[in-house]
Amino acid sequence: MISLRNVTRTYGEGDAEVRALAGLDLDIAAGSFVAIMGASGSGKSTTMNILGCLDTASSGTYNFNGIDITGLSRDARALLRRNYLGFVFQGFNLLARTTALENVELPLVYRGMARNLREEKALAAMQAVGLHGRESHTPSELSGGQQQRVAIARAIVSDPLVLLADEPTGNLDSERSHDIMRLLQKLNKDRGITVIMVTHEADMADYANRIIQFADGHIANDLQKGRT
Amino acid sequence: MLWESFKLALRSVRRNVLRSILTLLGIVIGVAAVIALVTIGSGANEKISSDISKLGSNMLIVRPGNQGPGAPGGNEARSFTERDVEALRNGVALVRAIAPTASKQAIIVYDATSTDASVTGADQAFFVAQDWSFIQGGSFTESDVRAASNVCVIGTTIVSTLLPNVDPLGQTIRVGAMPCSVVGVLGSKGQSAFGTDQDNIVVMPLRTFQRRIAGNTKISNISVSANSPTAVKSAQDSITAILRETRHIGENDQEDFSVRDMTQIAATMSATTTLMTGLLGAVAAVSLLVGGIGIMNIMLVSVTERTREIGIRLAIGALASQVLTQFLVEAVVLCLLGGFLGVCLGFGLAGLASFFLAIPFAPDPKVVVMAFGFSGLIGLVFGFFPARNAARLDPIEALRHE
Numbered sequence: 001m002i003s004l005r006n007v008t009r010t011y012g013e014g015d016a017e018v019r020a021l022a023g024l025d026l027d028i029a030a031g032s033f034v035a036i037m038g039a040s041g042s043g044k045s046t047t048m049n050i051l052g053c054l055d056t057a058s059s060g061t062y063n064f065n066g067i068d069i070t071g072l073s074r075d076a077r078a079l080l081r082r083n084y085l086g087f088v089f090q091g092f093n094l095l096a097r098t099t100a101l102e103n104v105e106l107p108l109v110y111r112g113m114a115r116n117l118r119e120e121k122a123l124a125a126m127q128a129v130g131l132h133g134r135e136s137h138t139p140s141e142l143s144g145g146q147q148q149r150v151a152i153a154r155a156i157v158s159d160p161l162v163l164l165a166d167e168p169t170g171n172l173d174s175e176r177s178h179d180i181m182r183l184l185q186k187l188n189k190d191r192g193i194t195v196i197m198v199t200h201e202a203d204m205a206d207y208a209n210r211i212i213q214f215a216d217g218h219i220a221n222d223l224q225k226g227r228t
Numbered sequence: 229m230l231w232e233s234f235k236l237a238l239r240s241v242r243r244n245v246l247r248s249i250l251t252l253l254g255i256v257i258g259v260a261a262v263i264a265l266v267t268i269g270s271g272a273n274e275k276i277s278s279d280i281s282k283l284g285s286n287m288l289i290v291r292p293g294n295q296g297p298g299a300p301g302g303n304e305a306r307s308f309t310e311r312d313v314e315a316l317r318n319g320v321a322l323v324r325a326i327a328p329t330a331s332k333q334a335i336i337v338y339d340a341t342s343t344d345a346s347v348t349g350a351d352q353a354f355f356v357a358q359d360w361s362f363i364q365g366g367s368f369t370e371s372d373v374r375a376a377s378n379v380c381v382i383g384t385t386i387v388s389t390l391l392p393n394v395d396p397l398g399q400t401i402r403v404g405a406m407p408c409s410v411v412g413v414l415g416s417k418g419q420s421a422f423g424t425d426q427d428n429i430v431v432m433p434l435r436t437f438q439r440r441i442a443g444n445t446k447i448s449n450i451s452v453s454a455n456s457p458t459a460v461k462s463a464q465d466s467i468t469a470i471l472r473e474t475r476h477i478g479e480n481d482q483e484d485f486s487v488r489d490m491t492q493i494a495a496t497m498s499a500t501t502t503l504m505t506g507l508l509g510a511v512a513a514v515s516l517l518v519g520g521i522g523i524m525n526i527m528l529v530s531v532t533e534r535t536r537e538i539g540i541r542l543a544i545g546a547l548a549s550q551v552l553t554q555f556l557v558e559a560v561v562l563c564l565l566g567g568f569l570g571v572c573l574g575f576g577l578a579g580l581a582s583f584f585l586a587i588p589f590a591p592d593p594k595v596v597v598m599a600f601g602f603s604g605l606i607g608l609v610f611g612f613f614p615a616r617n618a619a620r621l622d623p624i625e626a627l628r629h630e
Contacts, residue, residue, distance in 0.1 A: 054543060054623050075547050082545025093540045093627065097243065107544045109232050154544065 001161070001194065002028040002051065007060035009046050020046040022217040023060070028210075030161070033188045033195045035205035038214030044198050045166070047214070051196060052085055052164045053077040065161060082110060086155030086193075090167035092147040094139040100150045101126065101135035107158045125153040129183060145176035149183065156187060163187065165197040169204055181207040229550060230557065237558035240530070241565065251526040252566035254519025255606065259570025259599045260577060261512035266595045267578035269505035271587040273498045278588075279420055280494040286460050287357065287490045290450040290467060294486050305484050307446035312474050316450065319470045322459035325356035328447040330437055336430060337402040338390040345386055347403055347430045349437020355381075355414075357451040365397045365412030368433055372411075376435035381412040383427035403430055406440040419586065460489055516602065519566065520610040527559050527614035538618050539626025552619035559611020560604050567603030571596055 009021040021043045028034055038044045049055035050062060053069060054077075062069040065084065069077070081087075086107075094103045104122040113121075126135055129149040139147050148168060155163055165184065169177035185207050188195045197208065205211050213221035241248045293305035313328045320326065331348040348354070351373045355362075368379045380403065387396050396410045417426040438445050454463045464487050471477075471485055531538070538551055575591060582589040 049624055052543075075549075078542065078545055078547050081543065087543050089627070093536070093543075095537055095540065097239075106541070109229070110541075110544070110546045110550055112229060158545075 001030040001065050002026070003061075003063040004047075004050070004057075005061045005063075007050065007057040007062065009043075009050065009055070010058045019217055021050075021057070024217070024219065026212075026219065028194065028196065030194055031188070031192045032210055033185065033208045034197065034210045034212060035208035036196065036198045036212050036214060037200065037202075037205055038220070042214035043217040044214045046217075048164060048166055048196070048198055051162075052087060053080050082107060082158065084161045086158065086160035086163045088148070088151050088155050088163065088165040088168045090170040092139070092144070092151045092171070094147055094150055094154075096140065097138055099136050099138055100131065100142065100153075103139070103150055104153045104157050106154060111158065121157055122153070125157040126150075128156065128187075129153045143176075144172050145179060148172065148176075148180055152180070152183060152187070156191070156193065160193065162194045162196060165195065167198050167200065169199065169201065177201070177204060229553065233554045233557035234561065236554060237561040240558055241562060247526065248562060248565070251522050252519070252562060252569065254515060254522045255563055255566030255603055256519075256570040256573060258512050258516035258519050259567050259603060260573035261515060262509060263571055263574025263595060263599055264577040264581065265505050265508045265512065267575065267589070267591055268581045268585075268587070269501050270592060271578070271582050271590040272501045272585075274590055275587040276497045276501070277494055279418075280490050286454040286457050288452040288454065288460065288464055288467065289488050289490065290452060290471070290485060291488070292448065292485050294483055306475070307448055308450060308471075308485075309445070309447065312471060313447065313450065315470050315474045316452070316467060320452070320463055320466045322455045323463050324453045324455055325353040325451075327351060327353035327357040327451045327453075328434060328449075329354055329451060330434065330442055330446055330448045332437075332442055334404045334430075334441060336386060336390060338399065341390050343386065343389045343428075345383075345428045345430050346424075347432065347437065347441055349434040349441070350431055351434055354431065354451065357453040359453075360417075361415035362412050363415045365410070368411055373433040373435065376433055376439055378406060378408040378432075378436060378440075379411045380408045380430050380432040381414060382410055382431075383414045383429040384416045385425055385428040386430060387413055401430075403432070404441055406436075408432060408436070457491075460491070464489060516606060520563075520606040523559055523562060523607065524610040524614060526562075527555065527611055528617065530558070531555065531614050531618040534618075535621060535626045535629040538621050539623050539629065542621065542623035543627060548619040551621075552615045555615035555618045556608065556611050559615065560607035563603040563607030563611075564600060567600045570603070571599055574599075 004024055004026040007021055007024045008019065011018045011020060024043070024047065026047070036044045036047065046055065050057055053064075057070065064080070067080070069080070072080070095106070101119070101122050104125050105118050108118040108121060123135065126132060129152050131146060131149050131153065134142065134146060139150070142150065163184070168184070169180050172180065181204055184195050184197065187193050195208075199205050209225045211223045211225070212219055290308070292307050308328065310328070313326065316326050327350055329348050329350040331346055333344060334347045336343050336345050352367045352370065354360070355367050362381075363384075365381070367381060368377065372379050380401070382396065382401070390401065391399060396413055399410050400407050401410060414427070414429070414431070420426050434447070452463060452467060454460045467487050468483065472483060475484065477483060541551060578591070579589055581587070
């Protein structure tokens, strides 16, 4: 479903030029659960940004679900994110002073969905992440684990094909981290959502069925586990 | 989407109530100034035209001297004589009344109280020419005028200051050194356009006034009331022609008198208030401009503060245009709120002014619509640049923003 071919990404110009990605080839099949690991500066965040259509490659091609992303405009990429992608961040990135339900509804607001339909879908998403009853709480009234669940609900409310999670457990303690990983695993299995996750922790990466190690803008190691 | 943006905007205003209000002050003051000025201005104009019409309808005032009322030289100029009046009465067509008058300030005494009032000598035509009505009694008679009787008609201010608890009719008041008997009370006219109390008046037969009060036979002005507004101009012309003849003014010489049309005076005065309103309106426009810059400033701050929020919105699929709309709507909502507060404050000020200046309160819905439209426009214009900044943010950078 995802196919990167000879993708490079450079920042800056001339002497100050930094190569974050040096000719990356990567294919990810629909329904897989991929963990991306690697040291800081190895290119994993850049890869995530490109996969998430937040950033564009300096050269090379990116094909997403049969769509060539390479030359798409800003708005076209925004529409792609809106329709096919869900994001989960390390810092949760919920809107402050906004209730959990409103946070979850947000992607649907931008789709122009009618209010009652929106609410129905958001409630279902809240239920799916196990936060039924917390709809009217604001982020500051929720624990870190709960906030991340809200963020996951927000990411899945629009039924995305791919869920991109950038260190989703980076700000959580071990127990909550495992909860979140089990939730991601469940979403991957039950709904067939492709999950691509960046993580530093090997025990989190163990939940994935494919682990990709990045080093210096290349894939250093690509470990495919047998389906459990 | 617009509705969502509207709700978000209201929420963001509520979150920063104090900041929002301070930001809005410029707009509030500008709009309030416009509303107050226009309302007070149109009230003043209304007041002027009603005052002028109270002076008498279709009225011309003939005065000695040619420099306008109150100008130097006006009093020294040759006054009118009974011959002038006679000639006018015989020669001017299409007029209801020609009333020679002379007046002077004098002390009026009743019992142990006294007051200062304008004493006017006139004949019965005076009440017709200046549209006076009577609330008690009536005019002195023609024989009173001919015989120079000691009778007078008084205004309501005299009644309230000197004769508050008695029936004024038949009472004898002293005007200067002369006792005279009250035969009528005039209906109230209130303040004149020039700020004097028109009801502080004592009217007596012209000859009585000349002999007992003024000590001369001068007629200091002649009020003429034309039959219709269209007759005013021709009456003015024929008065000028007749007086030139009776006063022996050479063909090439300037008149030593003036014939003024009250509607001209009214027009001059409204032109003055209109000019003032216009000038102050320009000041208000500057205030609105300053207010607009305030809005732009606070919107830029808001966009910076909310960079991360914008990043989140962009990441989950907001289009640049949707972010632009959100911030534009916020600026417009802020400005409309300012406009609303300004309209309220403006009407409050205009209400106070109309109370203290005794002018009618004349709110104009057109101005309210304009004020709102203009505030909204300011929001659009000055909100555009910050909103565009927000829409142009790079989602990755914005998400990294602390």
